[in-house]
Amino acid sequence: MSAALPHHLTSLQLRDIAMTEPALKLEQVEKSFDKVRAVDKVSLEVNTGEFFSLLGPSGSGKTTLLRIIAGLETPGNGTVHIGGRDVTRLPPYARGIGMVFQDFLLFPHKIVADNIIFPLKMQRLPEDKQKEQLNWILSLVRMEGYEDRYPHQLSGGQKQRVALARGLVSRPDILLLDEPLANLDLELRKEMEVEMRRFQAELDIPFIYVTHNQEEALTLSSRMAVMHNGKFEQVGAKLDLYNNPKTRFVAAFLGSPNYIQGQIKRMEGTIAILDWRGLDLRIPAPANATSGDKIDYFLKHERILIQSLRESEPAKGENRFEGTLRDIIFKGQHSAYFVVLENGEELVVNAATEMPSLKIRHAVEVGWLPEAGDAFLKEED
Numbered sequence: 001m002s003a004a005l006p007h008h009l010t011s012l013q014l015r016d017i018a019m020t021e022p023a024l025k026l027e028q029v030e031k032s033f034d035k036v037r038a039v040d041k042v043s044l045e046v047n048t049g050e051f052f053s054l055l056g057p058s059g060s061g062k063t064t065l066l067r068i069i070a071g072l073e074t075p076g077n078g079t080v081h082i083g084g085r086d087v088t089r090l091p092p093y094a095r096g097i098g099m100v101f102q103d104f105l106l107f108p109h110k111i112v113a114d115n116i117i118f119p120l121k122m123q124r125l126p127e128d129k130q131k132e133q134l135n136w137i138l139s140l141v142r143m144e145g146y147e148d149r150y151p152h153q154l155s156g157g158q159k160q161r162v163a164l165a166r167g168l169v170s171r172p173d174i175l176l177l178d179e180p181l182a183n184l185d186l187e188l189r190k191e192m193e194v195e196m197r198r199f200q201a202e203l204d205i206p207f208i209y210v211t212h213n214q215e216e217a218l219t220l221s222s223r224m225a226v227m228h229n230g231k232f233e234q235v236g237a238k239l240d241l242y243n244n245p246k247t248r249f250v251a252a253f254l255g256s257p258n259y260i261q262g263q264i265k266r267m268e269g270t271i272a273i274l275d276w277r278g279l280d281l282r283i284p285a286p287a288n289a290t291s292g293d294k295i296d297y298f299l300k301h302e303r304i305l306i307q308s309l310r311e312s313e314p315a316k317g318e319n320r321f322e323g324t325l326r327d328i329i330f331k332g333q334h335s336a337y338f339v340v341l342e343n344g345e346e347l348v349v350n351a352a353t354e355m356p357s358l359k360i361r362h363a364v365e366v367g368w369l370p371e372a373g374d375a376f377l378k379e380e381d
């Protein structure tokens with residue numbers, strides 16, 4: 001428990017607060033720099049045990065929001081509650097948080113042990129307690145035996161473990177992480193992703209994890225928010241965001257889908273028939289759509305069936321088109337198939353790597369049901 005808790009509350013009352021209040025609550029948080037609205041009216045609740053990611057492109061406000069939670073930045077408006085306490089005006093050290101950054105920020109001339117216990121020294125924890133916490137965290141991050149090394153004597157992954165150990169050594173109520181794996185190579189990143197999930201599960205505290213890497217966010221999180229221009233576009237379980245994007249931005253961003261533009265020719269109940277450069281394409285009609293409307297339709301690569309000609313009959317209402325297989329790119333567990341359709345448009349299809357019936361420059365068929373993609377009225381700019 002942190003130092004700044006109100007003294008008049010009994011431990012029972014404190015426990016009740018801890019049990020009913022979310023671990024982190026943001027209400028209408030705003031931050032502007034000159035003319036830039038970096039964070040725009042963000043509200044959020046994160047509970048104990050959640051692995052929560054803030055995902056968004058560069059400049060969307062992720063770091064600013066994390067720094068507001070940490071107390072490194074003061075919001076222009078709004079409040080931050082941690083464990084039921086209003087910490088909006090408290091300094092970072094009084095908030096019960098730990099932090100890990102992309103560039104590790106280790107002290108180069110301090111050994112690993114001194115780097116890790118630095119926050120405990122700041123808190124003036126007795127030395128035997130420091131030692132106890134150090135040993136606990138070294139074993140959690142599997143860095144026993146490295147206590148006396150200097151940062152330059154460590155690999156990138158080991159430095160990241162030390163940075164994590166320092167973020168966790170004071171047993172914070174929340175861990176904040178800003179692109180902590182961005183400087184690691186792919187293999188190490190995959191390994192650290194697994195470790196990160198293990199730390200989070202063992203400690204059972206919420207992790208708030210900032211990244212612009214959607215694969216990382218999808219791998220790690222239980223819930224996530226997609227940020228864009230300082231706002232939350234959508235917040236929810238990762239599968240829900242992936243499968244049911246509510247905004248055009250989320251649909252266009254997650255899964256890097258095929259982008260199809262067309263105009264509605266006619267409506268058939270909940271289905272709209274789109275003129276897609278001369279092909280009739282069936283899509284789920286967006287709310288309030290009518291004939292003549294311009295549409296953006298996003299179709300994820302793995303939602304498309306690919307096969308040689310007339311291998312199977314189309315299902316009822318299925319879109320089915322012929323095309324030419326331009327290229328196949330082997331990606332290990334799957335391959336990317338590039339299909340050029342009769343209207344000149346190209347689709348990328350992800351499918352199994354072993355499809356001996358499909359040959360480059362040969363005719364193929366692609367198919368999908370309307371609801372396999374996400375349709376939005378085109379935003380006029």
Ligand SMILES: Nc1ncnc2c1ncn2[C@@H]1O[C@H](COP(=O)(O)OP(=O)(O)OP(=O)(O)O)[C@@H](O)[C@H]1O
Pocket residue numbers: 033034036037038056057058059060061062063064065212
């Ligand atoms: N100290 C500052 N002074 C002025 N503008 C700032 C400051 N910090 C951030 N900004 C601006 O606020 C916006 C959000 O920046 P932020 O660093 O939060 O983005 P981000 O989502 O973390 O991006 P990245 O993925 O590149 O790290 C940007 O337009 C940025 O230029």
Ligand SMILES: [Mg+2]
Pocket residue numbers: 062063064
């Ligand atoms: Mg950032």
